[in-house]
Amino acid sequence: MTISIWRYSHLALAVSSVVFILLASITGAILAFQPISEQMAPYKVADLDEVSLAKTVEVFKETYPEVIEIKVDANHFVMASVFTEEGENLEGYFNPISAEFLGQKSEPSKFFQWVTNFHRSLFLKSVGRFFVGLCSFLLFVIAITGTILIVKRQRGIQQFFAKIVNENFSQYWHVVLGRLSLIPIIIITLTGVYLSLEKFNLLPESKEQHKIDFEMISETPKRDVSEFELFQNTPLSEVETLEFPFSDDVEDYFTLKLKQEELVVNQYTGEVLSSLKAPVVEVVSNFSMVLHTGKGNTVWAFILGLASINILFFIYSGFDMTLKRRASGLKNEYRREECQYIILVGSENGSTMQFANAFYKQLLEAGEKVFITELNNYTQFPKAKHLIVFTATYGQGEAPTNANKFLDRLQSTKQPNPCRYAVVGFGSLAYPDFCQFAFDVDKAMELDFEKMLEPTSIHDKSIEAFHQFVSLWSSKIGVTMELPQEALVQNKKQTKTFNVVGKTEVAESPDNTFLLKLKPKRTQQFTSGDLLAIYPKNDYRERLYSIGKVDGNIQLSIKFYEHGLGSNYLNDLVVGDKFKAKIIKNTSFHFPVKAPKVILIANGTGVAPFLGMLHQNKKHRETKLYLGLRTHASFNLYKPEIEALLIEKKLNDFELVLSREAEQCYVQDKLDDNASEIAQTLYSGGVIMICGSLAMQKGVLGVLESICVEFTHKTLSFYQAQGQLKMDCY
Amino acid sequence: MKNIRLIAVVLVTFFGLVSFTNQGPSTKYKCMIQLTNYTGEGAYVAISLINPAGDYEQTLFVQGDDNEWYNTLESWWKFYGKKRNNIDAITGATISGGERSINVIEIEDSKIDAGYSIRFETAVEDHEYYTQDVEFPLTSETVKGKMEGTGFIRYVRMMPN
Numbered sequence: 001m002t003i004s005i006w007r008y009s010h011l012a013l014a015v016s017s018v019v020f021i022l023l024a025s026i027t028g029a030i031l032a033f034q035p036i037s038e039q040m041a042p043y044k045v046a047d048l049d050e051v052s053l054a055k056t057v058e059v060f061k062e063t064y065p066e067v068i069e070i071k072v073d074a075n076h077f078v079m080a081s082v083f084t085e086e087g088e089n090l091e092g093y094f095n096p097i098s099a100e101f102l103g104q105k106s107e108p109s110k111f112f113q114w115v116t117n118f119h120r121s122l123f124l125k126s127v128g129r130f131f132v133g134l135c136s137f138l139l140f141v142i143a144i145t146g147t148i149l150i151v152k153r154q155r156g157i158q159q160f161f162a163k164i165v166n167e168n169f170s171q172y173w174h175v176v177l178g179r180l181s182l183i184p185i186i187i188i189t190l191t192g193v194y195l196s197l198e199k200f201n202l203l204p205e206s207k208e209q210h211k212i213d214f215e216m217i218s219e220t221p222k223r224d225v226s227e228f229e230l231f232q233n234t235p236l237s238e239v240e241t242l243e244f245p246f247s248d249d250v251e252d253y254f255t256l257k258l259k260q261e262e263l264v265v266n267q268y269t270g271e272v273l274s275s276l277k278a279p280v281v282e283v284v285s286n287f288s289m290v291l292h293t294g295k296g297n298t299v300w301a302f303i304l305g306l307a308s309i310n311i312l313f314f315i316y317s318g319f320d321m322t323l324k325r326r327a328s329g330l331k332n333e334y335r336r337e338e339c340q341y342i343i344l345v346g347s348e349n350g351s352t353m354q355f356a357n358a359f360y361k362q363l364l365e366a367g368e369k370v371f372i373t374e375l376n377n378y379t380q381f382p383k384a385k386h387l388i389v390f391t392a393t394y395g396q397g398e399a400p401t402n403a404n405k406f407l408d409r410l411q412s413t414k415q416p417n418p419c420r421y422a423v424v425g426f427g428s429l430a431y432p433d434f435c436q437f438a439f440d441v442d443k444a445m446e447l448d449f450e451k452m453l454e455p456t457s458i459h460d461k462s463i464e465a466f467h468q469f470v471s472l473w474s475s476k477i478g479v480t481m482e483l484p485q486e487a488l489v490q491n492k493k494q495t496k497t498f499n500v501v502g503k504t505e506v507a508e509s510p511d512n513t514f515l516l517k518l519k520p521k522r523t524q525q526f527t528s529g530d531l532l533a534i535y536p537k538n539d540y541r542e543r544l545y546s547i548g549k550v551d552g553n554i555q556l557s558i559k560f561y562e563h564g565l566g567s568n569y570l571n572d573l574v575v576g577d578k579f580k581a582k583i584i585k586n587t588s589f590h591f592p593v594k595a596p597k598v599i600l601i602a603n604g605t606g607v608a609p610f611l612g613m614l615h616q617n618k619k620h621r622e623t624k625l626y627l628g629l630r631t632h633a634s635f636n637l638y639k640p641e642i643e644a645l646l647i648e649k650k651l652n653d654f655e656l657v658l659s660r661e662a663e664q665c666y667v668q669d670k671l672d673d674n675a676s677e678i679a680q681t682l683y684s685g686g687v688i689m690i691c692g693s694l695a696m697q698k699g700v701l702g703v704l705e706s707i708c709v710e711f712t713h714k715t716l717s718f719y720q721a722q723g724q725l726k727m728d729c730y
Numbered sequence: 731m732k733n734i735r736l737i738a739v740v741l742v743t744f745f746g747l748v749s750f751t752n753q754g755p756s757t758k759y760k761c762m763i764q765l766t767n768y769t770g771e772g773a774y775v776a777i778s779l780i781n782p783a784g785d786y787e788q789t790l791f792v793q794g795d796d797n798e799w800y801n802t803l804e805s806w807w808k809f810y811g812k813k814r815n816n817i818d819a820i821t822g823a824t825i826s827g828g829e830r831s832i833n834v835i836e837i838e839d840s841k842i843d844a845g846y847s848i849r850f851e852t853a854v855e856d857h858e859y860y861t862q863d864v865e866f867p868l869t870s871e872t873v874k875g876k877m878e879g880t881g882f883i884r885y886v887r888m889m890p891n
Contacts, residue, residue, distance in 0.1 A: 066760075068832040081832070087758050087891050089834045091822075105823070113796065126856055201769050209767075243830065246762050246887055 006152070007401070010145040013138050014318055020122075020135035025311035027119040028188070032305025034112045035075075035294045043077040043093040043102055053239055053256075054231035056096045061225060063099040064090075070242045074296030078236065079105060096236055120195075133196025139311075140189035146178055155396050162721045165428055165588060170317035170324075171349060177310050184307035191288035203281050210264050210274040212253075219250050219268045228270030230256070230263070259283075324350050330357070330372050333364065339371035342384045346375040346391030346403030346437070352426045355458075355466055356390040362470070362481045375403035375441075379413055386477070387421040387449065389441055397436030407444055414448070421445050423455040424469055429729065434459070452476060464541060495535070495580035497521040500573045501553060510633045512560040513605060516570055517553050521578070528612030529589040529728065532556065534581045536569035543569075544584070546691060546728055548612025550641075557608035557637075589689070589728040595621065597686035599678065601667055601700055603628035606692025609728065611641055613689075617650040624653040628667035628696065630660045668699040671707070678704070679711030682719050689726045697729040756838040758891040759873060761791070763850065764830040766884045771855040772824030773882045774799055776806040777835060780865070782845035786810075790835045790848070792821045802853040805861045827882075834891065842868050852882040 014021075056078070060067045064082040068089075071079040078096040083089055093102040108116075121128035151157055153175070154164075164175055197203055225231065238258050245252035245267040253273060254265040260283065264274040294301025330345070330353070341363055345356040360372045371381065375391060394400045399407070423445065425438025435457040442455040453476070456469045474481040502517030518532075528549045533542050543566030548555040560567045573579065591613040592598060598621060600610045607627055617623060625642070629635055635656060645651040657663075657670045671678060682688065688704070690697055704725075705716045719725050765773060775793040778786050786809035794800060801807045810817075825831045837848075850864040860881030866872050876887045 083760075083834065083891070087834065108795075198769070199771075246760070246832065247889055 006145050006148045010142060010149060011318070011322060013142045013145070014315070017135040017138040017142075018315060020131055021139055021311065022315055023122060024119060024132060024135065025308045025315075027115050029305050029308035029312070030115050031112065031119060032294060032301050032308060034108075034116075035296065035301040036298050039075055039296070039298050041075070041077070041106065044075065045095050045102070046097055048072065048076050048078075048096065048237035049235050051096050051236045052232050053234040053236055053242065054226045054228060056099075056236060057231055057242070058224075058226035059097065059099045060094075067244045069244060070094075070239070072236055072239050072241075074290065076237065076296070129196060129199055133193055133200075136189045136192035136196065140186060140193065143182060143185050143189065147182060150175060150179060152395065159721050163588065163723050168321075168349070168351070170320040174314060174317040174321065177313060181307045181310040184303055185311065187291050188304060188307060191292035194284065194288045195292060198281075198285055203285075208276055208279065210262075210276060212264060212273050214251055217250050217266060217273070222268050223270055225267075225270070228265065230265060230270065230272060234258070259286075321349065330374070332371055332373075334369045334371060336371050336373075336379075337382050339369045339381065340383055340385045341368050341370040342381050342387050343370060343372040344375045344378060344387060344389045344391075344406070345372065346389070346400045346406065346441075348392050348394045348400040351461060352390055352392045352400075355424075355426065355461075359388070359390070359470065363479070366474075366479045366481050368479060375399075375406035376409070378406055378409040380415060382416055384415055384419055385417060386452075387419050387445070388473070389421065389423045389438070389445070390426065391423070391438050391441060392426045393433060393435055393437040395433075397433035397440070399437050403437070403441075406441065410444055410448070419449045420452045421449045422451075422453045422469075422473055424466075425455060425457045426461065427457065427459065429459050429727070495582045496524060497578055498554070498581055500575050500577045500579075503573065503575055504637065506560045506571060509637055511604070511630055513634070513637060514558055514560060514571065515608075515637065516556045516558060516573070517550070518556070518581075519553050520583075524583055526554070526583045526585075527590060528616055529591065529609045530586045531584040532581050533584055534566060534569065534579070536565045541565060544730075546586075546589075546606070546609040547583070548608045548610070548615070550612050550615050555608060555612060557605040557611075559605050586728065589691075589726050591616065591689075592687045592723075592726075595687040595724075596684050597622040597624070597681045599623075599681055599686065599688045600625045601671070601688065601690045601692075602626070603667055603692035603696045606690075606696075606729070607638060609691055610689070611638070611645075614645045614650050620649055623651050624655070625651055626655045626657060626667050626670055628657045628659065628692070631658060632661055634658075666699060667696060668703045671700065671703045675707045676711065678707050682708065682724055683712050685724070687724050687726065688719075691728045694729050697727060754838055754840050756836050758834050758836050760832060760889045760891050761835050762830055762832045762887040763793070763825075764884045764886075765825060765827055765882050766879070768827040768854070768857070768882055770827065770857050772826045774803055774824060774853045775863075775883075776803045776810075776851050778806055778809070778849045778851070779837065779841060779868075780847040780849050787846070789815075789817055790820065790837065791833050792817055793824055793831060793833070794821065795824045799853075799855065802855070802859060803851055804853075804859060806851055837868065837873075842870055842873065844868075850879070850883060850886060854882060858882075 056070065057067075060070065060080065060082065065085060066083040068081040068083070073079060078094050079092065080094045081089065081091045090101060092104045094100065095102055117123065120132055122132065124131070151160060154160055154162055161179060164172060234256070240257040240259060241255075242257070243255040245254060248267075250266070250268060253267055256263045256265055260278050262276045262278060263272050265271070266273055290296065291300075292304075294304045343356055343360050343363075345353055347353045347356070356372060360370055363370045369383075375389065391403055392400050398404070423438050423442040425435030427433075427435045427438075435455075438455055438457060442451070445451075453469075453473060456465070458465045458469070470481055498518040498520055500516065501519045502515070504515045506512050506514045520526075526547060526549065528547060530547045531544045532547050532554060533544050535542055545556045545558065545566070548557070556570070558567050558570055560571050562568075589609070600613070600623065602610055602625070607625075610625060614623060614625070627635075627638070627642075642651065642654060646654060655670055657665060657667050659666055678688070680686075690700055701716065708714055708716045708719065716725065761777070763775060772795065773793070775791075776789065777791040779788040779790055781787040786806065789806070789810055792800070801811065820835070822831060822833055846868045847865055848868055849862060851859075851861050852863040853859040858881065863881035863883045864877050864879045864886050866877050873888050873890060876885055878885050
């Protein structure tokens with residue numbers, strides 16, 4: 001319900017601070033290389049945990065007539081300032097064991113200095129600092145609102161890292177990378193804010209000072225510095241600085257600064273004269289500095305760099321999504337009061353809008369008076385005769401943001417004229433609550449209006465399914481509608497050439513099924529479970545086939561239908577032919593990389609991707625295949641391959657289920673027989689994959705659901721959320 | 731006549747050389763600057779020799795990482811900024827509030843007990859600028875002493891090396 005508030009604030013904050021965030025993240029990404037390049041300098045000569053301060057002080061005192069200070073920097077390089085025999089001041093890096101001078105203190109490179117300056121103040125001094133600090137805070141809030149959006153989207157914190165369906169490049173990566181770089185970004189922003197506050201003196205100041213009783217200072221018992229217990233027990237790695245006494249006067253002393261404490265030490269006796277805990281503000285500042293800059297830690301610096309680059313990507317992808325959402329805004333030619341056709345849209349990220357808009361335009365061109373609006377704007381439409389609802393579903397069967405008030409409004413608003421209605425739902429079968437909200441809307445509207453068509457559900461923005469709806473609807477109404485075409489073609493086709501290298505004959509199969517082997521003309525990356533899209537008439541009409549990768553070739557299993565667009569096209573190919581098609585990555589249906597056991601369930605041609613996966617099962621993961629076919633004769637097509645897989649131990653167990661012969665049952669019945677095995681597989685982290693007809697999928701899911709509840713006391717969707725259930729059905 | 735000419739040439743050359751190696755005997759001093767516990771960026775400090783007339787005569791030391799900010803030491807910058815002699819040998823890193831630095835500065839012996847002073851001026855980015863944070867006459871006593879500061883410097887201590 002409140003998602004819109006979070007989204008609006010996420011966007012509003014991003015828009016208001018984009019320029020600063022852009023500059024800060026570009027420069028931030030560059031600055032990540034500074035600690036990395038520093039670490040490469042050759043001044044790390046010893047393990048400072050092993051060297052005691054006493055030893056280093058001793059050797060320095062022996063080597064140089066006067067030592068002023070010894071420092072250990074974030075990179076664990078030892079720096080010192082000493083006077084040489086000639087009375088010259090020598091400053092730079094030293095070897096802590098031999099006191100040998102290693103090199104001048106490297107001036108921070110002009111370039112990094114310039115970028116740093118830009119990064120924290122944009123060369124605007126205080127004003128710039130203020131804005132950079134403020135935007136750091138805004139970015140923090142953006143990260144928080146983003147997190148809330150992800151939690152909402154993933155339906156709960158527990159599933160924060162659960163799989164996301166890749167429907168749209170910008171959206172998918174915005175979420176995926178957002179989850180990954182969340183922690184670094186929160187750290188960067190908070191430490192950034194802290195460092196800015198510090199610059200503006202907004203933090204409490206520590207006034208504590210050493211209290212030394214100079215009356216009590218004594219030169220006896222005199223001991224050598226190398227015998228000071230404190231120095232002996234302090235490894236160099238804990239030291240920040242050791243300031244040597246300015247003169248031989250007993251009132252001059254050593255000041256030893258450790259990470260958490262500052263000690264004043266009598267230069268003759270080694271007695272600790274005073275000690276101060278480092279003020280919290282300072283400890284936090286140092287820690288913020290290290291976290292913010294990655295000083296002294298190459299890995300963290302690298303992570304910070306990646307996070308900065310991610311921010312750049314978020315800016316791009318975020319605006320890309322926003323612009324697309326805006327582009328699908330609604331514009332009307334007629335006023336609400338004069339229209340007979342009312343199109344109501346519920347859309348979360350704008351893709352449903354595109355379909356609704358296309359429909360709207362076509363109906364306008366057909367000469368009808370149409371009004372299009374969001375579902376939440378539902379109100380009285382004085383002349384309405386037809387209501388057409390296009391809606392997506394959000395989260396767990398909930399309404400999209402711009403439709404969340406529709407059901408209430410529907411109840412409280414009555415239309416003056418009797419209306420007929422149709423509902424079209426958009427969604428993805430990969431989600432358990434596919435088109436749920438569309439069905440809810442349909443049920444609610446049934447009470448008031450005459451249903452013209454059963455609710456149509458459209459999987460994965462299928463233009464094909466949408467056309468079917470349009471032609472069905474328009475023929476019922478009696479309007480001629482041109483099918484909207486180019487408007488909806490999402491990706492410009494990028495087809496590649498494929499050669500036919502093998503094909504079986506339809507006539508030999510009792511089920512009119514044939515196998516087709518294709519070889520991409522140029523090398524292409526693909527794997528079993530990906531999809532091959534073909535365009536039989538070279539237009540918007542697309543047919544998808546699940547790919548099995550066998551010996552580097554694409555193997556498809558196709559059922560031939562006399563009037564089938566795709567199957568006719570493919571059946572007309574002969575070995576040696578070339579044609580154009582496109583491989584679509586389908587990562588949600590790849591063979592699991594890690595899983596103790598994989599159960600594959602297929603009927604008919606759905607076995608094709610599984611054959612490929614089993615061929616690729618070179619690691620011999622435990623597998624079991626359930627295959628539902630009609631008759632023994634149907635099996636002949638796959639028999640040689642499956643027998644070979646069994647012998648090679650790429651397939652461990654195989655169950656053939658025949659629906660027209662022998663036991664005459666379906667795959668789901670066999671699953672029921674092996675219920676405990678299935679439960680065991682899911683329980684131990686195994687994966688179940690289903691490929692085949694939607695009818696089979698429905699049956700199988702029903703059986704799996706009851707097995708899960710009975711044996712594991714968890715729902716099937718629990719396992720699906722963990723990526724243990726993968727489906728590709730048609 | 732010939733001799734006179736020769737002598738003249740020799741003399742001119744000699745005085746020319748002498749006038750370029752202009753310094754008399756000098757002493758090196760250890761000089762410690764202890765800053766107050768102010769918060770903010772590191773302080774820029776210029777140490778200068780001031781002649782009896784109160785004008786800048788020589789830059790003894792500059793503490794500052796980035797010469798871009800040297801001009802915040804306004805008064806000294808008017809003296810140094812015009813000529814910008816090479817002072818690389820007498821520069822050190824900035825230090826922040828609460829820290830101390832110890833440097834070696836070299837002063838000609840003839841300037842001690844001769845009406846000359848030493849001046850420490852300080853500036854911190856976006857904060858105050860102190861022209862005379864510490865300034866005291868150079869005498870054989872003061873070069874072994876401790877002087878309180880009035881700005882970012884808490885005190886300065888000097889000691890012949």
